[in-house]
Amino acid sequence: MFRINENFLKLQSGYLFPEIGRRVQAYAAANPEAPIIRMGIGDVTQPLPAACIAAMHEAVDELANSTTFRGYGPEQGYAFLREAIAEHDYHARKVNIQADEIFVSDGSKCDCGNILDILGAGNRIAICDPVYPVYVDTNVMAGNTGKVHDGGRYGNLVYLEMREENNFEPPLPAEPVDVIYLCYPNNPTGMVASRESLRRWVDYALEHRSLILFDAAYEAYISDPELPRSIFEIEGAERVAIEFRSFSKTAGFTGVRCAFTVVPKALDVTSSDGTTVSLHSLWHRRHTTKFNGASYPVQRGAAAIYSTEGRQQIRDLIQGYMRNAATIREGLAEAGFRCFGGVHAPYVWLKTPDGMSSWEFFDDLLSRCHVVGTPGSGFGAAGEGYFRLSAFNSHTNTVQAVERIMSAYALKS
């Protein structure tokens, strides 16, 4: 009889977004007139930049003609895209990442999960709490955790708590860890990392020979040019880190699907027989064996955001969302909420009022303001008592939602 991967049986049911959906649906059924505004899920709402649209049409037309038709492309991505990424995302910031260290894919969620394929059993994994749930679930599937305990934490994982008391900075692990997931600008807290903060992690990894998995999906939202946008802006990181980036939040590609992962050639490790193994070569083998390249029209669309018009269009797109973030942050602060993030990220993280639990505030906000957000406890135990609001919406909706919240919760008065 064949055997299944029983690590899957340790997974808790995907609770957060289905439960949000269930509660919103029940509320809407009971209150069909309620003008609900959704600021829960982190999905973009604005159309694709015009440069991407034009490039995708052109690529589709190429596929209609036998002289310009393209079949299988390089699994790692077309040179036109990898070179544009290397030039604009790295060389322009004086970061020495080459085109052949970049692997184009169909999404960061996939890459973050798939990266575990090249890592071995027995690694001690550190994740922040609160955290993007995919890091946790994929480690459960890979057998890197024990069973779940009360409170939803898994055995063997090392949780780095981010709370108001530590300014949402994850502390260095008390015990040595092998793999560390970091996400900056952070989902869900909306906080950003300073150069010193990243320096501390790179030093830790160099000292302990740990691997940093750095998720930079929201880097385009960093507005201060002095802040690092890539882990590779920190000297030595090319020997300890893999970076994940995505066009999803940068250019509205959540439904179009394009991302990339950077595995520097300087990143290596000693295998059990003492030989030096390059992680770049392992990921290259994984990527070319289990993936067949991102869609050609999609890669053309992604490359178009590096054109002069494309860069201006994504700046405008991001400014629009960041204007929403400012509206949320300022309005809620005025109403007396304690708010965090939202300056270099499209998320505002707030302390629930009056000691409400995350889910109590969810229900309260829904019934009093018809606004949907995300309970912080859904991102981990340390998120209890917090709440995430997303800036991914139209400005009109955002203003309306904030006005409703300000009039319902006048916490200062």
Place this chain on the structure above:
Amino acid sequence: MFRINENFLKLQSGYLFPEIGRRVQAYAAANPEAPIIRMGIGDVTQPLPAACIAAMHEAVDELANSTTFRGYGPEQGYAFLREAIAEHDYHARKVNIQADEIFVSDGSKCDCGNILDILGAGNRIAICDPVYPVYVDTNVMAGNTGKVHDGGRYGNLVYLEMREENNFEPPLPAEPVDVIYLCYPNNPTGMVASRESLRRWVDYALEHRSLILFDAAYEAYISDPELPRSIFEIEGAERVAIEFRSFSKTAGFTGVRCAFTVVPKALDVTSSDGTTVSLHSLWHRRHTTKFNGASYPVQRGAAAIYSTEGRQQIRDLIQGYMRNAATIREGLAEAGFRCFGGVHAPYVWLKTPDGMSSWEFFDDLLSRCHVVGTPGSGFGAAGEGYFRLSAFNSHTNTVQAVERIMSAYALKS
């Protein structure tokens, strides 16, 4: 120090297609005037059907407008595509597969590899020889094999040899196996399976509680309506099989990227604690956690092939390639080659003449006819002395290549 997955170190270097590329490049450099015709790699060459082009343009335009914009779609695929697949590929052939048993993805290569995520350690794996190398390599990565032996075979894998003597029908395993990879119409041999042949495998799997991983990427090339196009046309298969299908070879999507996997709800297994576990629920969890849906315009393009025009256009496309296959098969047979396949598949498998090895014939064919094919030994030890020619080309090129072969090799005379 972090640890890597050392199973990757067992992998032999990706030998076949790079080596073909190297030899062709060297030949072309030495003979710049040689009019080389490539019939090696299994990649389509003809433009996308007009219905797909129109649907993709329309979908791209939807993404340009805020009222029709779509962000994240369902990870399993949009209902419009899953329902079209269920209706046309299954219900139309009286196969009871429902839309929610279908998982849309970005490629069968990915699905064939990723499926191992839900299977446990300790499964005994059977693969045919010759075989599509991805089945082997992904099992090496997952730790399901021992080290490689002389001749390129991995320990612990059970190889089912397909040779002229058994009409290229893989024999039932001599020892019990847990997982069996089958591919029909077959790559590389171009042979097809009869109903009785598949019945035998389903019976074997039901008796031994084995899992069949059925790759039907070339099903659209089956021209006899009596032949099974899906493993699920065999009663009981829904309790033992997972099926992989792709739009790559059906509609020219090798660069566009769309495929699907069918995991029936009736497929379950007993876990080590005696509970019954549904493979559908495991794959659902894997797919929604480590994948984020295929690109929206791509899914619209795929759905368009199920329209009335779309179905006619893919019939024409496939007939064009099958006309090439007939040209190859008949021309080579006339020249005295022993040829197989090519009736319900775009590949012709041939015995090399005069006892040449696969690579000897590769060089001979390249230098005498300027035609590139694929050495059978690249697909496994049992492929030695065989050779694959692909029908994916223009008809003009195919006719020219066959004429050259016929005049260079007059084996009967």
